[in-house]
Amino acid sequence: MAGKFEVYEDKAGKFRFRLKSSNGQVVAVGEDYETKSAAIEGTKAVQRAADGATIDDQTG
Known part of the structure; x- marks a missing residue:
């Protein structure tokens, strides 16, 4: 299984993404949008x- 990007809304109401590896570990986090x-x-x-x-x- 390949990694995946998750897009989510943070507590401040901004949107962010994180890249997770196939084992679920977060390997990168984007800035806020x-x-x-x-x-x-x-x-x-x-x-x-x-x-x-x-x-x-x-x-x-």
């Missing part, structure tokens, strides 16, 4: 950005 549709667009932006992304190790 004013609308649910903006949060969904945020998930799509992460999917596009992650496609083919490389690791840039800046630890030295």
Whole structure:
């Protein structure tokens, strides 16, 4: 089973998303958005950005 994005409304009434791995562990959390549709667009932006992304190790 693949991971999934969950879109939810936080206690402040803002919309957010979190990415969960197939075992249910949260691996990423998005910023807050004013609308649910903006949060969904945020998930799509992460999917596009992650496609083919490389690791840039800046630890030295």
